[in-house]
Amino acid sequence: MLSLALATSLFLGPVWSHLSVRATPSFEDVCHQIQGAISNASAVYWLGSTLYNKGVEHYMTSSEQDSACVVEPGTAEDVGAVLKIVGSNRTPFAVKGGGHTGNPGYSSTEGIQIAMFRFSEVTYDESAQTATIGTGLIWDNVYEALAPHNVNVVGGRVTGVGVGGFTLGGGYSWLTNQYGLTVDTLTSFELVKTDGTIVTVTDSSDADLFWALKGGLNNYGIVTRFTLKTFPQGQVWGGLITYTASHLEDVAAAVAKFSANVTDPKAAIITASNFLLTQPGVSQLLFYDGPTPPDGIFNDFLDIPHFTEDVDTRDFISLVQASPANLTAGQRSVGIFATVPVPTLSANVINAMFNETVFWGHKLQLDSGTFISYDIEHFLPSILTHNTSPSAWPPTRDTAYIPQFIYYAWLFEFEDEKFYDAIRQSSAQIANVAKQEGQKGVDDAPPYPNYAIFDTPVELIYGDSLPRMRSIKATVDPDNVMGLAGGIKI
Template identity: 60%
Template sequence: MRHSAIVGSILAAAALVRADSALIAVCKQIQQAVSPASEVFWPLSLGYTKDIGHWATTSTQNSACSVEPGTAADVGTVLQILNSTQTPFAVKGGGHTTNPGFSSTPGVQIAMYRFSEVNYDSATQTADIGSGLIWDDVYASLEPLGVNVVGGRVTGVGVAGFSLGGGYSWLTNQYGLTIDNIVGYELVLPNGTVTTVDKSVPDLFFALKGGYNNYGIVTKFTMKTFPQGQVWGGLMTITGDHLDAVSNATTKFSATVTDPKAAILPTYNFLLGAPGVSLIMFYDGPTPPAGIFDDFLAIPHFTKDVETRSFSSLVLASPANATSMTRTVFHTVSLTQITPGIMNAVVNESLFWGPRLSLATATFVSYDVEPFLSSLLTHGSISTSAYPPSRAQGLLPLNIYFAWEADLSDDEFRNAATQSAEQLTKVAISEGQDVGNAPLYGNYAIGSTPLERIFGDSLPRLQAAKQKYDPTNVMGLAGGWKV
């Protein structure tokens, strides 16, 4: 089936040579208007293939052409042309979204790869980070300087979408979400103007903190940095006969561990016809205090890669790229606490959907449990943000993550993810967790999620900012969470 998908992609790409003449004309107009720092690529070229490619094949579309802008001014030029011609487009940073059409298009694909610099300012203790990077590259650049930023936890995740959506990190218990640590943006407004956005522009500063690409294209993030030395942790894999032990240890960890330097990410997987757990442990220091991870370390393991190491090494130890280049869906449930009932429900959902979806070409069925301290939303200087719309209660996003091969099964997997999220929500509500209308984390939420479930009471403010900065709805020509 993988072979058939590849052949289908090649044939579809070849057909784009005969793409709509209006789209071809727009691509040529862009090619003539941008500076030598930028480049337009056409179907069947290597640059085009890279630009339209995504981590999940369900998020890849064949575009009329792709463009890699090399300057913020060129981004503005491209936006002006797209607006004047009313051409659909997409903006891609790292390409890790799983929702079709969010960063892909049959129109003009904008790939931000050339915004790839990391510049550290020791005087302000901030770093300017290009929107075309993945977090692996950011960490590798900052590590020799002994500093770090609040970014992604696993390999391969892009800076841009992650940072515009919220950003849960290994450092969140200490410093908050990624958006809590962004002090400025270089933004190309929909009218083509390049501007700097910081707290002196409160409506737009608010809107960019979790409001995605509704207000233009971000080319650079300015982030607070923090001292970073060696860390302890890594990946343990555990077989299905120890699921209860992992669940008990996870519940205990969530209820009792208050050290903000400690974090875990247990994922309950159904893989190769069997259940199991991939557990990543993290401590922000070379050695964790005694007792924090003892319950996990006592569980018999299948593999173990846990040691004192660099932060980059820990991130690269994650198995997140194991399902790249497959069809994928994410969905999520917002929890306020990790309980025995929730852990039992996670195990049951994994054991229920794993065998069933395997019959429909599933390659991976996973439930990712994310305990954080209840204080995770109290850090930083901002009191409001697009997401989460309220900071009164810490939210724990549980990620439902299915991967499969056959495109004919797309609806089946998306329906299964939705049903599973509904079931887990029912369990949480039955325990008294106030999550029935809790905002959902947009970086995990399935594409059919209503905007109100992501932005909640922030939505009117976001819509007002949208009307002010994008009155002709240029960014509405692109996909994503559109306010």
């Protein structure tokens, strides 16, 4: 027996030694490798610490996971060091900015959670009329920093939305009717490639990569800073009005009239048809980029008897923070987003969204549904004409599809599939209404990446852009390191 054991050990010893060298390190081992490689400008946090919790927390509980550790890089060089380590070890990772995604696993992981909070720069260049903005910020921070300069950027419309994912996905803003999507106002990116190199990407330095990053999400590396065009910003008019169930038809009619008749690019609305606490109702956001709107634009909304009203001349940041975006955040709900892009926000589509609110609100409250919301959004058909430089998304600028938004929240994860199926059915119903009235291109319309549910085909989102995007990725990230991260993968 002794001889056999000795012989076996002699035979297997080199094999086990060889295997141990090639064994995949644990996530915790990779965390320690990162901790030893980064500078004092960065930090690693472990389960149990407050900053770990901050790093993994998301807007919805279903979008977060307990990672092996949280890495907060403080320099682009340290981002590069992290990318090289996770890439060489083939370790799953995630990149989180504001954490406002609706999809599970898009900016969370059981591997290495990269939290971008330390990239919090807002630098205004008056001579260039641009602002350089860190990707760890939320738009509230950006607006507050730019307010003393009386300028603004094309950013998020509601409080709490992160800069990074929002911008890389396209970006619809209160200012979009005037200036286009957020990607249309980008002048440069600071990008950390997966080999650790740091590059400033502009249209003149690398036109292909610049194009791909505009709407290409996290497929090409980690963006640490954006430089955006700025625009003059004074006081605005608007805010939030809420209506009870008895006035749904009146609000629907007001939205339809606004959509059909208002062409002033300074005017915008978001009509959130909600089902909350067993009742339907409406949260109506009004916006005008000026201290006083022209007479009559918003009268139909103001004349409807309301439950609450907070509409006035105010600072831009006050308008953004008047929104009910974080209405369910305190509940720590499970949730999901979906979208229906339509060419025209018609009365039939508007009424369908109100009807879907009531139908699915009543039905899903019998399960654990806590919040059923349909955001009716209106943009002018000219929004895609403000940019002379194309972008990966949207893949076509022939038609400005309007991204109608759906959001469901519920309590228990075991009911996930029930709510996913419901939101898919509801999306299909709204799309069918648009098709039945003769709207063209609904089936092929590219969904807004930041609203799209997780199983949306990437071919539908990016359309004709996809072959070029994949070719650029093969050059920039040949080992597909960014494929180890969550999100829409090309």
